[in-house]
Amino acid sequence: MKIGYPCINRSIPCRGNRTFRLKSYSEERLIETLDYNLSCLKRILAFNAAHGVLFFRITSDLVPFASHPICTFCWQEHFASIFKEIGDFIRNHDMRISMHPDQFIVLNSPREEVVTRSIPELDYHAEVLDLMRLDRNAKVQLHVGGVYGDKEGAMERFVQRYGLLDEPVLRRLVIENDDRLYTVADCLAVHGETGIPVLFDNLHHFWNPSGESVKDAVERCGETWTAEDGILMVDYSSPDPVGRPGKHPQSIDIDDFSAFLALTAPFDFDCMLEIKDKERSALLAIDAARNDRRFIGQAAGAGGGR
DNA sequence: CAGTGTCAAGGTGGA
């Protein structure tokens, strides 16, 4: 098991997701920003290596406007060696990487223009991971999409559009159960039609259940991942004791996390903590998991204490 | 320089 956190490290005085307004777009601005974001990503990964954090989600904002028509600059070529260097670092430390396009990326929308915008954005995500030369266990996670008053039809549309995606995206795309519309059971059905792996989100499963116990859900989602895909990825979040249901908590509830590990103990998976204080909770969780799980990846590793 | 309105992009559900 590898444990990680998404996108931002609050212990480091930089952000890998700096952006700017479309109105102020210029090639110079893009180069400057991407240069900054990549150097920050390097710092975050170095922090992770030093602290035994072996799972990380790279922000979708790494390359501002990457899939927007305004962006004609070949950043792929310009920054190729830096991407490769980062990829080498990731592989040398046996890290796992994910990315998560945001809510605007919808494959099953009935609006054609939404789909034609979404596909280049998926291409961009796959491209980042390809430029790093990561193998296909580095994933791009997506929700199934909207329902539009006809879930069955909407799922069929997802299946159909999935079949039209280019190979670099197909190698990496996985679907995740969401908190309102598509349950684990729905995602497994889509898997049945497409073979796409299903990423399990525990909190979404809590708010939008389909009958499986957590243990069964983890097992069944885990079975959708092939050896090449790597082991199951899980998004874990504790219920927020203060905020509204579904909101991400400020910090991890270690008792809840330990209970989750106990429930799912027979299965190995990599665990992304969707919690506001990011790396801080990840470090706490890694400590807890070392006690609870003998096979945790970090135990062998890259030296938190050395 | 502080305060604040707004930001490429979608979908849902309530009024």
Next chain:
DNA sequence: TCCACCTTGACACTG
């Protein structure tokens, strides 16, 4: 049909 909400920060304009 319109608007708040999701979730969040931070860009960049205003005074």
